[in-house]
Amino acid sequence: RAMFTSGMKESQQLCVNLPFLEASELEALISCTYSGSIQLNWGCVFEISCTALQLQFQHILSMCLSFLEKEMNAHSCLDVASFAEAYGMQELLETANEFVLRHFQNVATTPKFQDLPANKLRKYLKSNSLLVTSELVVFKAVAVWIEACPSKRLRFAKELMKSIFFPLMTHNEFKEVKTAKLWTQCNTKRLYQTILEDFHSYYIAPRTLCRVYQPKDSLVLVGGDQISADLSRQNPSQELWFGNSLKSYIGLVKNVEWRLLTEMPNPPRLSHDVAVLAEKLYVVGGQDYSGRLNVLKSVYRYDPIQNSWERLADLQEKRCNFSIVVFEGMLYAIGGDSDPETNLKSVESYCMNTDSWSFARPLDMTLSCHAATVLDGKIFISGGYHQRYRCLTSMFTYDPERGTIYLADMRQPRAYHCMETLHGHLYVAGGITLDEDKTSIDQLTCEVYDPVTDTWSAFTNLPIPHVGAASVVLEGMFYVLGGYFKDNYRETRLVHRYDPMLQFWENMEQKYVFHRNSALALQHCTAKADLVRSMYFHQMN
Template identity: 60%
Template sequence: MEFTRRYLPMDWEERWRREKERRKRVIEEGGEGIEQDNRELRRIVAYNDSRMGLTSGRGNNEGSEVRMSGAGQERTGELMSDEVFGDEGRNIHTCCSKNYPKEVFASLQELWDSSLLTDLTLTTENGNSFHVHALILAAVSGFILERLKIKCGEQSVEQSDNEEALQVHRWSVHTGAGVDHVGLRAVVEFAYTGVVVSLNKVTMAQIKAAAQVLVVPRLVELCNNKERLKEGDCALKEERTVSTVEQMKITFQAIEQLWAERVGCDVTLNVDGSFFHVHRVILAASSDYFRGMFTCGMRESRQTCVELHFLFAPELEALISCSYSGNLLLSWDSVFEITCTALQLQFQPALLICLNFMHQEIQADSCLDVASFAEAYGMSELLEEANDFVLRNFREVSATAKFQDLPAEKLLNFLCCDGLCVPSELAVFRAVISWIEADPEERLAQAGLLMTGVRFPLMTFREFREVRAINLRMECFGDKEVELYGSALKEFGFSLPKSQDHCRVRRPKDVVVLIGGDQLNQDVGHRIPSRELWFVNSLRCGTGLVKDIEWRRLSEIPDKPKFRHGVAVMEGMLYVVGGCYFYAKDDIMKSAYRYDPVKDSWKRLADMQEFRSNFSMVVHEERLYAIGGDKDINTNVDSVEMYNPDTDSWSFARPLDQALSGYAVAVLNEGVFISGGFNCEYVCLVSMFLYHPERGTTYLADMTNERAQHCMEALQGHLYVAGGVCNLRKFYTDQQACEVYDPVADAWTAFASLPVPHVGAASVVLEEKFYVLGGYCQDDYSESGLVHRFDSSTQRWENMGKLPGAVTDIQACLLRLPQHLRQ
């Protein structure tokens, strides 16, 4: 079967040549498995057609539908990535899933429970036996490891005598005296789960004896710790015990070491002369494809060498390495090929790592490739994310070389979308002109159609002057004359710029929610604390640089009004804690509530142990932490409380080094960073430190400017600080200078100052932009309620509109709301 070769990039040219040669060889040898190869080749062709902007109906529906679990931030939180650099300067990331060992051992336990691929029988003196995987037991037991090495040596001799051997070797070990049924079961349980549920004072002696005979040092240590704890050894309580997850990681690392030494490898994979020595059980635990191959009676389940004609060695090598380490070395040069192979062989953990990489590392010069790949393989959620990235970063994407290869139809779809984010409509016009100029002879005929996606009424007169200057009345090409300026002028002059049809209206997936706060009633001259929750349903881009926010009322706190309170979001739930309901000494609260956006309902939680206001709350390792704050109007505290949602209880964590309130806090790379604030004498600080609930405080480089009542948010691996007040002789004044912290360099750098003061404001990061909401001016106590947004790509602040209600001492967060609330 012959396929037409399209315009493929150079790396795919070589792949195409190899594929044709391989297919010719397979056909000459009998054509075995050709239909499966045909499907794979059609998939490759469909992907390349799509990524190069070519339309083809072939293969687009043959890729598996991939469902990515949960919201974007929940899913991507599982991916950990360290950046390194290749020889040619390309960024290569070591990516892994922190839950990978736990997931693999769950699969291994399933195989063990079903007696699938078990190759070792352990027997005790009284005749009890267990069928297990030799590799897993060898990873924890020195006794089994020594016998496995001996067995591997014997099998090597047998294999050299019979290269065509198809039989998988099964063997048995007698544990000898001192190991009974109870002890052996505990050793096996520990090997597969990292814990022994049956370990108690009744079984202690039997389990410890078995662990000593079978040389399982970690289980012996577990027994010793249990004995010491029973005897009331206080020193043990201060020691750091090894958790179940950590035990699994240690066992997993031992398995990886055995693979590196080729101990117990029971199958060899042959890919075009490249041989990979592996363990069947590990491949079966990582890949549904290999699980089916090795457990469903196929011929390959009895072979010691399996030939895989349809694969490429580099991609398979990466996936095998991931099966043993949980790590993938990924770059934009390799991720698509590895993902293709992971899909084909159903390496689900590796596939999720690849998809998370595409989500987290997507950039202006890679987003169009991601979109084409997702479309070719039927990955609807990834396609939606990639297209949304294009819309959010349209100006940056339009400056890339790959933008010039977009088909006119896809470009028009982006232009006509309400959610297109641009500083002004002039950026849309410039993008269309650059696309046409990339190939004017072919594309000029489509200019008129594409210009219908430019919303000329949203331009100012100054912007439209540039439109007129770019030779809108194009030269004649062939028989066609392209007239653009007249229609653009007509649309600019006679359309209604305020109509819904012309505004760009973007509805982010996550919404900004505003909680509580305070404001001055100008009519009666007194303050009005708030119980209301508002959310941003859409962002509107009007004429020129004019922006606006569509606010909607969400709910009402079932408590007294709150300001200077703590807010956090954990597992999709909103937590609102503490704060003030007025300005007297006894008006500070310690109550806590949780809001469920799906049920649109509130639940009263256990009160904090201390009254707190002017503090912040963060999520760290699935717990809430309320840090410092004021316990009355003149006294702040150093205490930190942790909330456990499983028990609905608060307990004290390690305190701060000093009393602190009015600070700003943000979480970056699982670290809790705290900047500025008031000390016990209510002096504004320049400090920056890392807080850990067990290890306490680690001081970092000081800020350039002291500040309190300010905002800090994590954005693109840095911490952005803005607003607040600072010390000036004996009184406070507005702090409008802004700075950004680089945690790698431990250094601060200034960025654009705020256009107006924002003291006691709220802040969030929405779609990679830093929002500062509300606050007041310290110098004259005026309240503007303005919302400003910082765009790191332009290094500018934008005025986004005003708040709907309370404007000072407010809190904000991002929340995913049910769709019916946003209709």
């Protein structure tokens, strides 16, 4: 339009040459102008994007950028990053770089990775968002890159190897380093000797040596309590802590770096639950402690963008030791205790538009200290206590309209446990169970439910008790944080995470911020900022 209406010379010409434009591209643009749609694939999207930029077809450009973000994969992400950098598209560049860092192991096996400039590879290796399963992955990536053009790239080897923390490797991993084809190249013998000495320095390496990974989703702990040494007093917390980074140290030692996010309004609380709706955090019910336990019905909403709290409508019934799930755009508060001797069968739903709680269809029985989560559009509820406070083995689905459908029982009774969705299954861990004398004891056994076959199977036992712990799934692993020991009420100041691929519980090290009966959340950050763009919170007991 500007070409023909702004007095440019082309407005006086009968024929205008567009040397940068292919006939097929022009045909696609004209067709899209009339139809509103365009067929995109990796063979044409960059060319059409460039043309749309030059001719200022904003609608078509938006569709191209959407394709690049949604269809990005290990083979295309580096091309997307280069394109975004060339045209100054900062948001797309951040998305592409984040994809590279989070899928580094797969990206490093592609032909495009071998064409990376040295400065870009160096930047990726030094990023605190680099996600790798071990230092061996980083070494193999560097070795492949150098071997693609050794005559020009061996000069970068020493500097790039500094980005690899060899003392963090196991002996089996370093055996693969030792046999790498890279050392057959000339002028690498001295470099290998330096790396070997670095690897054997693990026993004198500084405690600060670690691989720091700052995930886009961060763990958030909400409230909870600590118990006094003489077991006479509970001290509830108002604090919200977030896991700023995950760290891997020498050997098997790993931990989470915690930072204080904010504090919730009075009163401090425990045995509450949290959820997120429309990107805002809801803290619901629970107990406070002012000489005696007091069950709450108050509800607060936290806006992470404004860093502000808002008091909402109270629950219809005060409740603690309950579960909250987000289901079909509503919050559902399920069961719980209204006082130390009364548990509930009622269910309440919250409507955000009217700021009101209303009773939904009740459960078939009173229930508290259970676990609930959503999988494939269904609410699953496991274990807990019924009206006589007996530990249950039950597993069922709850629907606000159709009621409950009972499924296969768990292998063992449990309450105060954790349940999370992972890879289409439901993983259950921690809590308490009953011994042969019907006495409550710590539950170390773990089990996983397959909704397709309606069956339970065991997986690796927890190494120590986690009663009343918080839990979440992060980066494909099942985290269980804090809680206490049933036998002596001693606090469990540990994080354990379970990797379904390795079938192993990792100890993420002792941290002082863990409370009993706290809520755990996932905080989603767009640029690793302290304030949150959106959050995804998971149920706890």
